[in-house]
Amino acid sequence: MPEPVLSLGDLQVRFRSNRHVLRAVDGVGFDLMAGQTLGLVGESGCGKSVTSLAIMRLLPTPPAEIAGGRIIFEGKDLLQLSERRMRQLRGGRIGMIFQEPMTSLNPVYTCGDQIIESLRRHSGLSGKPARDRAIELLDLVGLPSPERRVDDYPHQLSGGQRQRVMIALALANDPAVLIADEPTTALDVTIQSQILDLLRELQERTGTAILMITHDLGVVAETCQAVAVMYAGTVVERGEVGALFADPQHPYTIGLMAAVPRMDTDRGRLVAIPGSVPPPWQPIAGCRFASRCPLADDRCRRDRPPLDAIAPGHEVACWKAPIDGDRP
Amino acid sequence: MIETILNRIVVSVPVLFGVLFLGFALVQLAPGDPARVQAGPTAPPEVVERIRQEMGLDQPVIVQFGKYMERLAQGDLGRSLISNKTVTSELAAAIVPTIELMFASLIWSIPLGIAMGTLAAVWRGSLLDRIIMAISVAGVSLPIFFICLLLIQLLGVKYPVFPFIGRGGPIWTAEGLRHLVLPALSLGLIFIGPVSRMTRSSVLEVLRLDHVRTARAKGLTEPQVILRHGLRNALIPVVTLVGLQIGYLLGGAVVTETIFSYPGIGRLAVGAILSSDFPLAQGTILVLALGFILVNLIVDILYARLDPRVQKK
Ligand SMILES: Nc1ncnc2c1ncn2[C@@H]1O[C@H](COP(=O)(O)OP(=O)(O)OP(=O)(O)O)[C@@H](O)[C@H]1O
Ligand SMILES: [Mg+2]
Numbered sequence: 001m002p003e004p005v006l007s008l009g010d011l012q013v014r015f016r017s018n019r020h021v022l023r024a025v026d027g028v029g030f031d032l033m034a035g036q037t038l039g040l041v042g043e044s045g046c047g048k049s050v051t052s053l054a055i056m057r058l059l060p061t062p063p064a065e066i067a068g069g070r071i072i073f074e075g076k077d078l079l080q081l082s083e084r085r086m087r088q089l090r091g092g093r094i095g096m097i098f099q100e101p102m103t104s105l106n107p108v109y110t111c112g113d114q115i116i117e118s119l120r121r122h123s124g125l126s127g128k129p130a131r132d133r134a135i136e137l138l139d140l141v142g143l144p145s146p147e148r149r150v151d152d153y154p155h156q157l158s159g160g161q162r163q164r165v166m167i168a169l170a171l172a173n174d175p176a177v178l179i180a181d182e183p184t185t186a187l188d189v190t191i192q193s194q195i196l197d198l199l200r201e202l203q204e205r206t207g208t209a210i211l212m213i214t215h216d217l218g219v220v221a222e223t224c225q226a227v228a229v230m231y232a233g234t235v236v237e238r239g240e241v242g243a244l245f246a247d248p249q250h251p252y253t254i255g256l257m258a259a260v261p262r263m264d265t266d267r268g269r270l271v272a273i274p275g276s277v278p279p280p281w282q283p284i285a286g287c288r289f290a291s292r293c294p295l296a297d298d299r300c301r302r303d304r305p306p307l308d309a310i311a312p313g314h315e316v317a318c319w320k321a322p323i324d325g326d327r328p
Numbered sequence: 329m330i331e332t333i334l335n336r337i338v339v340s341v342p343v344l345f346g347v348l349f350l351g352f353a354l355v356q357l358a359p360g361d362p363a364r365v366q367a368g369p370t371a372p373p374e375v376v377e378r379i380r381q382e383m384g385l386d387q388p389v390i391v392q393f394g395k396y397m398e399r400l401a402q403g404d405l406g407r408s409l410i411s412n413k414t415v416t417s418e419l420a421a422a423i424v425p426t427i428e429l430m431f432a433s434l435i436w437s438i439p440l441g442i443a444m445g446t447l448a449a450v451w452r453g454s455l456l457d458r459i460i461m462a463i464s465v466a467g468v469s470l471p472i473f474f475i476c477l478l479l480i481q482l483l484g485v486k487y488p489v490f491p492f493i494g495r496g497g498p499i500w501t502a503e504g505l506r507h508l509v510l511p512a513l514s515l516g517l518i519f520i521g522p523v524s525r526m527t528r529s530s531v532l533e534v535l536r537l538d539h540v541r542t543a544r545a546k547g548l549t550e551p552q553v554i555l556r557h558g559l560r561n562a563l564i565p566v567v568t569l570v571g572l573q574i575g576y577l578l579g580g581a582v583v584t585e586t587i588f589s590y591p592g593i594g595r596l597a598v599g600a601i602l603s604s605d606f607p608l609a610q611g612t613i614l615v616l617a618l619g620f621i622l623v624n625l626i627v628d629i630l631y632a633r634l635d636p637r638v639q640k641k
Contacts, residue, residue, distance in 0.1 A: 058544055091546035098545075103538040106557055108564075108636060117556075118546045153636040169546070 004031035004072075005209050006055070006177050011069035013047070013054050016062060020281040024050045026233040028069075029307070030226075032177065037203065037210040039220035039241070041256070042230030045277065048213045049099070051230075052179045055211075056096055057086050074176065092122040095170030095208075099182040101163035105154040111138070111165045112150035115172055122173040137168040140205075142198055160191035167198065174206065181213045196223055217256060221245065229253050232277050232288040235307065239314035249316040249323055251293045287318070295320045329632065336628060340621045344614075348400075351613035352393050360604030365409050396610065405614070406607035408600075415611040418596065423615060426581060426592035428499040429515065432508045433577070437516030438523055438570065445527025445566075446559055452532060460524060467521030472580045476514040476587045483510060493589050511588045515580050519573065526569045530562035537561075564635050571627030578616055593619075 013025035025047040032038045040048055053059045055071055057078060071078040073094065078086065090096075098104045105114060115134040119125040125133055131150065138146035141164040154162055163183060170178055180199065184192035200223055203210055212223055220227050220241060228238035229250065237250040248254045275292035278284060287305050290296040300319055307317045363380035364371075380386055384395060399406065405415035441464075448460040484492035492510050496503030534540065535558045543557040582594035589595070597612035599605070632638045 056545060058541065087547045087549065089547070090544070091548075096545045098538060098542065100538050104542045106539040106543070106561065108561055108634070110636075114542075117548070121547055155637050166542075169542075 002033040002036065005034040005074060006032040006211065007070075007072040008051070008055070009070040009072070011051065011054060011071065012067040013050050013059065014065050014067050016065060022281045023233055024064075024280060025054065028228075028230065028233070028235050030228040030235060030238055032209050032211055033226070034176070034209055035203070035207045036225045037200075037212050037223050039224035039227040040211060040213045040230060041215060041217060041220055041227060043215055043277070045280075046230045047233045048215075048230060049181055052096070052181050052211065052213055055179060056090055056094065057081075057083075058090075088122075091118050091170075092173045093175050094177050094179065095173070095175035096179040097163070097166045097170045097181065097183050099185055101159050101166055101183075101186055104166055105162055105169075107154055110151050110153055111157070115165070115169050118169055118172045133172075134168075137172055138165065140171070140202070141165070141168045142194075143168075160187055160195065163187065163191075163195055164198070167195075167202070171202065171206065171208065175208055177211065178208045179211045179213070182215070183212075184219065185214070185216075193222075199223065229256065233280060234288060234317070236289065236318070237316045238307070239311075243311060243314045247311075247314075249310055249314070249321045250289075250318045251295055251320070251323070252289050253316075254323075295323075329629070332628065332632065333625065336625050340625075344617055344621065347617040348397075348610070348614060349393060351617075352396065352610060353389055355601065355606055355609050355613075356389055356392075358601060358604070362409055362604050362606045365604050400614075405611045408608045409605045410600075410603055410608070415607050418608060419593070419611050419615055422591060422593045422596045422612075424498075425495050425590060426585070426594065428504075428508065429511055429581060429585070429590065429592055430577065432499065432512035433515035434519065436512075437519040441520045441523030442527045442559070442563070442566065444520070445524040446531050446554070446562075448524065448528045449531035449535065449558075450554055452528075457528075461528070464521040464524045467517055467519075468525075469521075470517075472514065472518055472583050473587060475517050476511075476584055479510050479514055480587075495591055507590075511584050511590055514588075515577065515584045518576060518580050519570075522569060522573055523566060526566050527559075527562060530565050531558050534558050534562045560634075564631065567627060567630050567634060571624055571631075574623045574627075575620060578620060 007030070009029045011025055011028045012023070015022040015024055028047070028051050030038060030040070040051065042048055050059065050064075054064075054066060055073075055078065059066070066079060069079070073089070078089070081089075105111065109117075112131060112134045115137060116126075116130045119130045119133055123133075135146045135150050138149055143149050143161060143164050149157070149161075154165070157165065167183075178199075183199070184195050187195065196219065199210060199212075202208070210223075212219065214220060224241050226239065227241050227244055228235045229244075229252065230236070231250075231252045237244065237248070237253045244253070245257075248257055278288060278291055284290075286299075286301040286303055287293070287296070290300045293300065303319075305317045305319045307315045308321070309315050310322050361376075363376050363383060363385055366383065367376045367379050384392055396406075403416075405419070407414050408418055411418065444460045444464070448457040451457055480492045483489045490509045491507050494507065496505075496507035498504050499508060531554075535554070539561075540553060540557050543553045548556070578594075581592065582598060584590065585592045585594035586598050593612055593615055597609060597616070600608035600612060
């Protein structure tokens with residue numbers, strides 16, 4: 001029985017502006033098992049990046065405010081840790097790669113120096129051993145001729161190569177968890193699959209658990225063991241990838257699956273569901289998906305459905321579940 | 329890098345030529361008669377006329393300029409009409425004090441301006457930010473002569489802490505330093521405003537960039553993030569600004585040296601122009617132009633060192 005290495009419970013994140021309070025994340029929870037990959041999927045703006053930054057405690061406060069919930073990492077609640085302890089985890093036990101490979105590295109330092117900076121901070125390496133380790137990491141992420149590339153500046157590398165450097169940086173200190181916030185969205189399709197292959201291969205080698213944030217169900221199917229589907233700041237369905245893909249229960253998930261297009265069209269731009277996401281500053285009593293749901297009735301609009309197990313390892317937040325055979 | 333420097337030098341030649349010609353023409357236009365200066369106030373008109381012909385002042389400006397350039401090419405800048413010393417020796421005596429003044433002005437004002445701008449950016453919107461910005465606006469809007477007079481009045485006359493006339497000796501002597509304090513304070517103050525404002529906006533901009541988030545995600549402390557990944561990147565536009573501002577600094581040096589009777593190039597230039605001492609005036613213009621070109625060269629080199637994206641082109 002694998003243990004969860006990272007476990008979120010009922011996370012609440014709000015952004016305060018003078019006009020309104022925006023509930024960007026409103027009750028997100030999931031368990032990331034050691035050595036596994038969990039996909040966090042949902043359309044643009046549903047709060048995926050905010051969730052990942054909340055785990056790192058890197059949200060700008062203010063305007064952000066973590067209004068409730070737990071983030072348990074290796075038995076400790078990150079929300080209770082001092083800033084000092086949190087800094088030891090960032091880049092150490094928890095690594096993160098970002099959505100924008102072109103701008104996530106500092107243009108004025110060499111790739112090697114940026115990795116070495118992290119090694120010095122967490123592993124106490126410096127001088128030649130640090131440089132050797134940086135080269136080893138660049139080799140590990142498949143950068144060609146790493147002993148030369150280590151002295152390259154980011155602008156001398158392509159987008160895919162920069163993302164490899166970012167991965168090397170995030171893995172520098174053997175993290176237990178790697179948060180990958182849409183690591184391939186900004187890259188073109190062939191590079192995308194190379195990076196995904198690399199992440200899978202690295203996971204096999206290092207045993208790092210990966211939180212794979214994406215809006216692309218194809219990516220989930222390729223890389224994840226478990227998945228949590230987010231809609232407008234909440235998790236509407238979660239479970240093992242096999243079970244959830246075989247028998248999606250939430251109308252939103254079902255819509256997402258229908259929206260996964262064939263190979264030839266724009267992958268996973270979840271546009272096929274009619275209607276639009278309610279503005280996040282609007283308080284909603286019932287199910288957040290009700291306004292777009294073909295099955296919604298009065299109860300859906302009135303009461304919020306809890307996440308309930310529908311089968312072992314498969315939970316859904318929908319009053320209408322289980323939905324059988326005939327899909328909406 | 330060497331290539332860039334050589335390139336710069338080649339480009340500078342026509343600039344230097346143009347500045348010299350403009351300076352030459354302007355000095356000609358200025359009121360005053362060098363021949364009369366040379367002959368002395370009591371000389372009869374026919375003597376003045378003879379001297380004018382000897383000096384070649386009766387010829388067209390362009391011919392005079394040609395002759396001047398010819399002599400310049402041989403390293404001959406002529407003699408001062410007033411002191412009769414060679415212009416080269418006059419310039420040599422004035423250049424060290426001016427370099428000392430520049431150095432003493434920049435050595436404190438640029439770091440202070442950068443520090444103020446960074447603090448204001450990190451605590452933007454705070455009282456500290458507002459105070460710093462108020463100081464820098466004052467620094468930008470007060471004319472340099474006013475700052476000089478204010479400092480003299482305050483620290484020279486009311487509380488006579490520092491001398492405010494002349495130079496006390498080389499910069500490494502106590503007297504030399506004491507005499508430098510007020511001029512260097514005045515001249516440096518004009519840098520505080522632009523440098524701190526530019527640093528503030530540049531740091532603010534950089535701190536919003538993605539790579540700063542990466543730095544935080546590495547577990548660096550906030551000072552490390554701000555200095556290594558914020559300020560370090562933000563310095564690139566600041567260096568450019570400083571380069572552009574050096575022109576003002578040279579202009580400011582003329583005013584400052586004159587007010588403090590400080591024997592540098594600036595005061596030499598003003599004196600020469602006011603007394604129609606053509607050769608000397610032209611010599612100071614040459615030195616100032618060379619100084620400007622040299623400073624810009626240094627700025628270019630610094631810029632390339634700060635921004636690796638520049639070097640490769
Ligand atoms: N600094 C901020 N201030 C105010 N609101 C914010 C801030 N950052 C994010 N938000 C809001 O939080 C919500 C969730 O944003 P988030 O970036 O997490 O979306 P996402 O799921 O990552 O989308 P994408 O797929 O486009 O990356 C959005 O409505 C966004 O406007
Ligand atoms: Mg995002």
